[in-house]
Amino acid sequence: MEEYLLTSRLEKKTKGKLQKQICQVVLDHFEKQYTAELGDAWSSVRDVLTSPWCWQHALLLNRFSPSPGLESSLAEQGYHPAFPAALPYLPAAFRCYSRTAPGRFPAQKHQPGRLKGYYLLNAASLLPVLALEVRDGEDVLDLCAAPGGKSVAILQCACPGHFHCNEYDDMRSRWLEQTIESFIPDPLVNLITVSKLDGRQIGDLQPEFYDKVLVDAPCSNDRSWLFSADPQQAVLRLMQRKELSSLQFQLLRSAVKALRPGGSLVYSTCTLSRAENSDVIKLLLSSCSNVMPVDISGMARAVSQEFAFLSGTQQHELLVLPEKGRAWGPMYVAKLKKVQMSSDQHQLFFLLI
Numbered sequence: 001m002e003e004y005l006l007t008s009r010l011e012k013k014t015k016g017k018l019q020k021q022i023c024q025v026v027l028d029h030f031e032k033q034y035t036a037e038l039g040d041a042w043s044s045v046r047d048v049l050t051s052p053w054c055w056q057h058a059l060l061l062n063r064f065s066p067s068p069g070l071e072s073s074l075a076e077q078g079y080h081p082a083f084p085a086a087l088p089y090l091p092a093a094f095r096c097y098s099r100t101a102p103g104r105f106p107a108q109k110h111q112p113g114r115l116k117g118y119y120l121l122n123a124a125s126l127l128p129v130l131a132l133e134v135r136d137g138e139d140v141l142d143l144c145a146a147p148g149g150k151s152v153a154i155l156q157c158a159c160p161g162h163f164h165c166n167e168y169d170d171m172r173s174r175w176l177e178q179t180i181e182s183f184i185p186d187p188l189v190n191l192i193t194v195s196k197l198d199g200r201q202i203g204d205l206q207p208e209f210y211d212k213v214l215v216d217a218p219c220s221n222d223r224s225w226l227f228s229a230d231p232q233q234a235v236l237r238l239m240q241r242k243e244l245s246s247l248q249f250q251l252l253r254s255a256v257k258a259l260r261p262g263g264s265l266v267y268s269t270c271t272l273s274r275a276e277n278s279d280v281i282k283l284l285l286s287s288c289s290n291v292m293p294v295d296i297s298g299m300a301r302a303v304s305q306e307f308a309f310l311s312g313t314q315q316h317e318l319l320v321l322p323e324k325g326r327a328w329g330p331m332y333v334a335k336l337k338k339v340q341m342s343s344d345q346h347q348l349f350f351l352l353i
């Protein structure tokens with residue numbers, strides 16, 4: 001009873017605080033665009049996105065810093081393992097907990113020289129990492145890596161031969177370095193390179209170098225845009241939204257160049273916008289003859305209890321739609337493979353271009 005009163009008081013406080021901050025101009029823009037793109041599904045997605053008090057958080061445990069008693073304490077508070085054994089390639093050490101009830105587990109402070117026990121995140125953020133299927137010894141590039149949640153998650157799944165984490169923005173790159181310092185122990189840190197390059201250049205700088213590339217692209221982050229504090233800045237961002245698709249496409253082109261033939265890439269965004277999701281992938285597939293879609297519908301089926309997906313998407317993509325009780329996403333994920341071309345195909349390819 002006491003706990004209920006506390007939760008309800010907290011809910012009211014959060015509600016009062018956050019409801020005021022919804023940016024009407026963004027909401028109106030989304031209303032128009034997403035009603036057209038998602039149809040009936042939009043109104044329930046909108047209800048979740050505009051109700052931060054029903055947002056959920058998951059915990060990704062750090063396999064390099066086990067905290068005794070943490071898992072039993074999570075179980076007592078109603079948390080359960082978010083990714084069931086249905087994903088057989090997941091190592092036993094990969095542990096993520098979520099619960100249907102909203103509320104946030106306390107965050108851990110950064111303490112130099114001390115590893116954190118868990119990373120708080122939107123559980124849908126793990127889907128691009130799971131789709132990437134990194135194996136021990138592979139050379140991996142995280143093209144747009146800050147603040148580093150997915151880099152940390154990749155290292156919970158496998159131990160790459162070399163792991164390149166890139167972030168263009170100076171301040172965010174420092175944040176990325178701090179995340180790595182907080183979660184990854186010394187011997188493993190030696191496998192990681194952090195760079196501050198424009199991701200669009202990495203393909204030319206390191207052609208055919210990587211087995212796996214993650215392009216977690218800059219996008220119109222629907223959740224945070226809805227709570228923009230400055231309406232003028234929000235209008236500007238909405239006007240410049242079209243430019244994002246072009247940046248995303250260029251990042252993808254660079255990622256394809258950086259991949260070895262036979263290697264694969266995962267593209268992800270946290271927006272519902274078709275222009276930044278399926279349209280970008282369609283354009284890439286139609287303009288790069290050495291790229292093929294990879295079926296990820298098996299993975300989507302395996303986690304379908306935890307996530308709600310938009311129906312009618314292609315087999316190589318998925319879109320997580322937030323809904324009450326499964327308030328994860330938005331998260332778009334697509335997987336592609338760079339194909340090995342025979343010399344005949346190669347000659348034909350150059351004759352055609």
Ligand SMILES: C[S@@+](CC[C@H](N)C(=O)[O-])C[C@H]1O[C@@H](n2cnc3c(N)ncnc32)[C@H](O)[C@@H]1O
Pocket residue numbers: 125143144145146147148149150151166167168169172197198199200216217218219
């Ligand atoms: C969606 S966030 C990445 C989140 C990160 N993957 C994680 O899980 O913590 C996209 C990032 O791309 C960065 N970015 C923007 N333009 C870029 C570029 N041209 N090259 C590389 N990174 C870029 C942004 O600064 C931002 O930090």
